[in-house]
Amino acid sequence: MLRVEDTEMVPVEFSAELTAKFAEIVTRYPEGKQKSALLPILHLVQAEFGWVSAPAMDKVAEYLSIQPVEVYEVATFYTMYFMRPQGKYALEVCRTGPCCLVGAEKIMDHIEQKLGVKEGEVTPDGLFSWRGVECLAACGFGPVLQIGPEYTFYEKLTNESVDQLIEDLKAKANN
Amino acid sequence: MGRKLLLEHINVPGINTFDVYRQKGGYRSVEKALKQMTPDEVVEEVKKSGLRGRGGAGFPTGMKWSFLAKPEGVPRYLVCNGDESEPGTFKDRYLMTHIPHALIEGMITSSYALGANTSYIYVRGEMMPQIRILEKAIVEAKAAGFLGKNILGSGYDLELYVQPGGGAYICGEETALLESLEGKRGNPRIKPPFPAIAGLYGCPTVVNNVESIAAVVPIINDGGEEYAKIGIGRSTGTKLISAGGNLAKPGVYEIDLGLPVEEFLYSDEYCGGIANGKRLKAVVAGGSSVPILPANLFMKTAAGEGRLMSYESLADGGFATGTMMGSGGFIAFDEDACIVRNTWNFARFYHHESCGQCSPCREGTGWMEKVLHRLEMGHGSMADMDLLVDVSKKIEGNTICPLGDAAAWPVASAIRHFRDEFEWHVSHAAEAVTRNYGLAHYADPLPKPEPAA
Numbered sequence: 001m002l003r004v005e006d007t008e009m010v011p012v013e014f015s016a017e018l019t020a021k022f023a024e025i026v027t028r029y030p031e032g033k034q035k036s037a038l039l040p041i042l043h044l045v046q047a048e049f050g051w052v053s054a055p056a057m058d059k060v061a062e063y064l065s066i067q068p069v070e071v072y073e074v075a076t077f078y079t080m081y082f083m084r085p086q087g088k089y090a091l092e093v094c095r096t097g098p099c100c101l102v103g104a105e106k107i108m109d110h111i112e113q114k115l116g117v118k119e120g121e122v123t124p125d126g127l128f129s130w131r132g133v134e135c136l137a138a139c140g141f142g143p144v145l146q147i148g149p150e151y152t153f154y155e156k157l158t159n160e161s162v163d164q165l166i167e168d169l170k171a172k173a174n175n
Numbered sequence: 176m177g178r179k180l181l182l183e184h185i186n187v188p189g190i191n192t193f194d195v196y197r198q199k200g201g202y203r204s205v206e207k208a209l210k211q212m213t214p215d216e217v218v219e220e221v222k223k224s225g226l227r228g229r230g231g232a233g234f235p236t237g238m239k240w241s242f243l244a245k246p247e248g249v250p251r252y253l254v255c256n257g258d259e260s261e262p263g264t265f266k267d268r269y270l271m272t273h274i275p276h277a278l279i280e281g282m283i284t285s286s287y288a289l290g291a292n293t294s295y296i297y298v299r300g301e302m303m304p305q306i307r308i309l310e311k312a313i314v315e316a317k318a319a320g321f322l323g324k325n326i327l328g329s330g331y332d333l334e335l336y337v338q339p340g341g342g343a344y345i346c347g348e349e350t351a352l353l354e355s356l357e358g359k360r361g362n363p364r365i366k367p368p369f370p371a372i373a374g375l376y377g378c379p380t381v382v383n384n385v386e387s388i389a390a391v392v393p394i395i396n397d398g399g400e401e402y403a404k405i406g407i408g409r410s411t412g413t414k415l416i417s418a419g420g421n422l423a424k425p426g427v428y429e430i431d432l433g434l435p436v437e438e439f440l441y442s443d444e445y446c447g448g449i450a451n452g453k454r455l456k457a458v459v460a461g462g463s464s465v466p467i468l469p470a471n472l473f474m475k476t477a478a479g480e481g482r483l484m485s486y487e488s489l490a491d492g493g494f495a496t497g498t499m500m501g502s503g504g505f506i507a508f509d510e511d512a513c514i515v516r517n518t519w520n521f522a523r524f525y526h527h528e529s530c531g532q533c534s535p536c537r538e539g540t541g542w543m544e545k546v547l548h549r550l551e552m553g554h555g556s557m558a559d560m561d562l563l564v565d566v567s568k569k570i571e572g573n574t575i576c577p578l579g580d581a582a583a584w585p586v587a588s589a590i591r592h593f594r595d596e597f598e599w600h601v602s603h604a605a606e607a608v609t610r611n612y613g614l615a616h617y618a619d620p621l622p623k624p625e626p627a628a
Contacts, residue, residue, distance in 0.1 A: 028295075028334075028336040028338075030250070030293075030376065033357070033376055035357060035358035035359075036338075036356060036357055036358045037358065038358035039300070039338070039339060039340065039341045039355065039358065040338065040339055042341065043300060043303075043339055043341075064358075066358075070358075070359075073359075073360055074341070074358065074359065074360055077341070077343065077360040077361065077530075078300070078340070078341025078342045078343050078361075079341070079342035079343065080300045080301065080341050080342035081341060081342075095520075096262045096463075096520065096521075096524050097262050097263070097463060097506065097517050097520045097521055097524070098262055098263055098419040098420055098506050100516075100517070100520055101419075101420050101421055101506070101508065101512060101517070102420075102421070133342075134260070134262075134344065134524050134527055134528060135260055135261070135262040135263075135344070135463075135524065136301055137259045137260060137264065137265045137267075137268045137299070137301070137302070138265050138268065139262065139263050139264070139265050139417065139419035139420075139425075139504070139506070140265060140417060140418060140419040140422075140425035140426050140427065141265075141425070142419065146301060148303075149303070150303060150304070151301055151302070151303035151304060152304070153304070
């Protein structure tokens with residue numbers, strides 16, 4: 001597991017719009033139970049910055065009036081929070097049994113070849129990273145992958161559909 | 176043709192919107208419960224229905240509700256478990272995507288029964304599109320007066336929120352889910368106390384699966400006794416089965432419990448047989464955590480009777496020759512599937528998803544993954560199978576939560592039923608590496624049932 005102090009220490013600022021979203025989330029819980037907002041707020045932070053840095057976690061702790069370590073232990077426990085920068089498009093391919101039965105491993109091999117980077121690495125242009133993740137709960141429609149922060153789903157993948165997806169994302173990034 | 180209680184309107188255009196859902200009779204259960212029934216009467220109907228938890232445990236829902244403590248002045252909570260992460264299971268995602276109001280309606284009726292004024296739907300974080308769908312549905316329901324203060328003039332108040340998870344299978348365990356909802360790591364709590372006594376924020380709480388909550392709607396609409404007429408024995412009602420793997424027609428199907436497994440597998444109404452005309456080798460009937468069965472044992476019980484899609488029939492024979500209904504996550508393996516590789520894959524999953532709190536699970540799942548990987552790669556020994564069984568026994572029953580059992584059962588059952596395939600991987604190391612598998616555990620080819628006239 002990645003150590004929190006290994007991450008970049010670039011200061012972050014939360015916009016008024018972002019903190020307004022934080023405030024709305026906190027109202028969902030009883031008074032004094034604002035720590036419940038931690039997971040949703042970390043999702044918003046990641047959607048804003050692409051990953052969850054130590055300074056961002058410190059700011060979240062300050063906002064929720066909890067200790068920074070309470071944020072670190074949560075952010076490093078759950079697999080969805082990135083502890084280091086990712087590609088603009090972070091592809092996550094389901095690598096669990098049912099998807100593998102219908103070709104997920106071949107799709108991962110193809111993505112590695114197509115992007116030219118290993119699992120967990122970022123392409124030189126900063127556009128893509130990829131990794132295998134555990135069951136995405138779409139076992140009847142495999143192989144599947146998702147891309148945050150919207151977590152858009154792509155089902156019944158083939159090498160050709162993956163090629164098209166990557167080309168579409170490149171075109172989108174260049175527009 | 177089985178009855179459709181949850182998926183009846185699945186193909187109606189716009190059924191994901193309040194207006195269309197309402198036109199199709201939606202929210203009648205809320206009106207009936209709030210205007211004509213006391214909370215205890217709603218609980219009683221759920222008891223009469225015989226509904227069993229659809230998340231995997233199969234515990235009677237009405238009984239679970241009746242355990243809820245009701246101290247004066249202490250809030251109670253209903254939390255819906257939408258953290259669907261069990262490999263093979265994708266029914267709740269389907270339900271939330273296409274008929275979100277069925278879940279919202281069930282949450283309102285169930286919250287009323289339990290006396291909860293704030294309820295949460297905890298959805299796994301990866302399902303962000305479904306989270307947005309549910310949030311939109313909540314806004315629509317609130318605008319129509321079915322949520323908020325004084326619902327339908329009944330004096331009953333309810334606020335309903337959706338909580339995203341962060342990506343952790345363990346949060347499907349109810350106490351881990353509650354920890355996560357409180358903003359912590361998803362470490363399961365020691366029980367007792369059970370959530371019914373001390374759950375969310377230490378208050379009395381019921382945690383129910385998405386499908387269980389949605390099933391409350393037809394139970395209240397038609398009455399618990401009507402619901403109990405569907406199914407067989409203690410397996411009452413309908414069940415969503417998510418079918419994947421090497422099937423001709425994978426997907427989510429609603430079946431009457433008690434449907435013959437042969438009909439489910441081979442009829443065109445359901446799975447349509449095995450993909451590409453191949454033969455069936457094995458089945459995982461209830462999500463990756465339940466014991467795998469070779470096709471012949473899955474089709475018929477040890478006594479030679481045709482097996483049924485029911486809690487009792489699937490479990491017939493215990494773990495020696497039976498399995499479990501679990502979550503209804505149905506995975507079919509064709510004749511080319513490698514049991515060793517799949518077992519390793521599942522072991523990797525449970526190692527990855529172990530929260531690390533209990534040593535037997537934390538250490539044992541990793542050990543099993545490593546041994547299975549070396550077997551799969553042709554580097555194993557004949558002693559490895561006994562080692563795996565030994566490790567699985569040391570995990571099973573020795574952890575705070577059932578994840579240890581869930582990790583142990585797939586490995587133990589695979590070796591129990593497919594030991595010769597594991598041995599083949601040791602004796603044919605080169606072929607194992609090239610994945611040129613030579614063993615098969617076919618069922619006798621079954622005739623495809625004739626379509627009903």
